[in-house]
Amino acid sequence: MAIRCRKCGREAAIMMRQHRLALCDEHYLEWFVEQTERTIRMFRMFDRSERVLVAVSGGKDSLSLWDVLLRLGYQADGLYIGLGIDGGIRYSDQSYEKCMRFVEERWPEARLIVVDIQEVYGETIPEVAARTTRGRDKPCAVCGLVKRYVMNRVAYEGGYAALATGHNLDDEVAVLFGNVMNWQAGYMARQGPVLPASRPGFARKVKPFCRFYERETAAYALLRGIDYIYDECPYAEGSTSIAYKEWLAKLEEERPGTKLRFYLGFLKAKEEGLIAFRTDEAELHACEKCGQPTSAPGICAFCRLWERRRPARVIPNPVRISGS
Numbered sequence: 001m002a003i004r005c006r007k008c009g010r011e012a013a014i015m016m017r018q019h020r021l022a023l024c025d026e027h028y029l030e031w032f033v034e035q036t037e038r039t040i041r042m043f044r045m046f047d048r049s050e051r052v053l054v055a056v057s058g059g060k061d062s063l064s065l066w067d068v069l070l071r072l073g074y075q076a077d078g079l080y081i082g083l084g085i086d087g088g089i090r091y092s093d094q095s096y097e098k099c100m101r102f103v104e105e106r107w108p109e110a111r112l113i114v115v116d117i118q119e120v121y122g123e124t125i126p127e128v129a130a131r132t133t134r135g136r137d138k139p140c141a142v143c144g145l146v147k148r149y150v151m152n153r154v155a156y157e158g159g160y161a162a163l164a165t166g167h168n169l170d171d172e173v174a175v176l177f178g179n180v181m182n183w184q185a186g187y188m189a190r191q192g193p194v195l196p197a198s199r200p201g202f203a204r205k206v207k208p209f210c211r212f213y214e215r216e217t218a219a220y221a222l223l224r225g226i227d228y229i230y231d232e233c234p235y236a237e238g239s240t241s242i243a244y245k246e247w248l249a250k251l252e253e254e255r256p257g258t259k260l261r262f263y264l265g266f267l268k269a270k271e272e273g274l275i276a277f278r279t280d281e282a283e284l285h286a287c288e289k290c291g292q293p294t295s296a297p298g299i300c301a302f303c304r305l306w307e308r309r310r311p312a313r314v315i316p317n318p319v320r321i322s323g324s
């Protein structure tokens with residue numbers, strides 16, 4: 001027997017076992033948008049008077065997030081960072097094309113900021129990773145550092161109230177699980193739907209999709225007809241977080257709702273002070289080269305990456321804006 005939508009009785013497009021809720025496509029899209037708004041309010045992420053910068057990668061989560069925020073009437077601009085990753089699948093080129101198509105076809109009035117790492121700093125992520133100890137085995141550590149730096153800098157200098165990323169519940173739970181497994185209390189203290197801009201130079205970071213399962217964001221993208229990149233970054237293969245996700249999927253399969261309970265339980269315990277973490281707030285100063293806050297003596301870790309390399313072309317404002 002076909003499962004019916006709880007709201008209208010039509011055939012359901014999705015069944016969410018953890019919520020014991022089945023919805024048709026129309027009501028699912030409505031529910032998804034309402035739930036995003038609820039999360040934004042619940043965690044006081046931002047309001048309609050503020051400007052938000054959404055980091056977009058061309059994937060289903062980030063493009064769906066940007067789409068929902070624009071539909072909800074938030075002042076949301078996009079930020080795309082060109083990493084120069086090919087991996088035999090034109091990964092970065094494809095990602096860029098998906099972001100551009102999203103803007104051109106759906107939201108032509110939206111603003112997409114593009115920062116191409118090679119264009120601005122002279123090398124692609126795999127190139128800079130290959131010549132640094134940090135990235136010798138895999139470029140992910142270098143890539144993460146570069147992305148965090150650029151996202152924060154563009155958000156902060158652009159005067160955005162918050163930087164929003166498309167992290168979903170599965171991402172958050174995998175990170176939390178890894179942090180618990182390794183007792184990384186410092187990381188746990190900082191993990192949550194909102195990371196406040198506690199000190200000058202830092203933008204507030206928010207995750208409006210943190211209560212959605214990955215299959216829910218995928219369903220939204222699919223039902224909305226958003227054209228996104230299916231391929232994962234070629235370097236993601238074999239990562240610990242993917243292994244954690246596979247284990248957690250088994251738990252979820254047997255006990256629907258496990259991931260949501262684990263994550264929300266953690267947030268609640270933290271808020272109620274049941275678990276307390278000591279946050280080692282390192283002394284910060286402005287990087288001698290770029291002026292961004294850093295705890296490293298002299299210049300920051302990001303600037304250190306490019307020390308032995310002269311930028312191919314120095315662009316004073318490392319930002320390109322679509323349509324301008």
Ligand code: Q46
Nearest residue numbers: 139140143144233235236
């Ligand atoms: S860090 Fe690593 Fe990702 Fe960068 S190199 Fe690819 S997998 S994109 S989230």
Ligand code: ZN
Nearest residue numbers: 005008024027
């Ligand atoms: Zn319905």
Ligand code: ZN
Nearest residue numbers: 287290300303
């Ligand atoms: Zn610097």
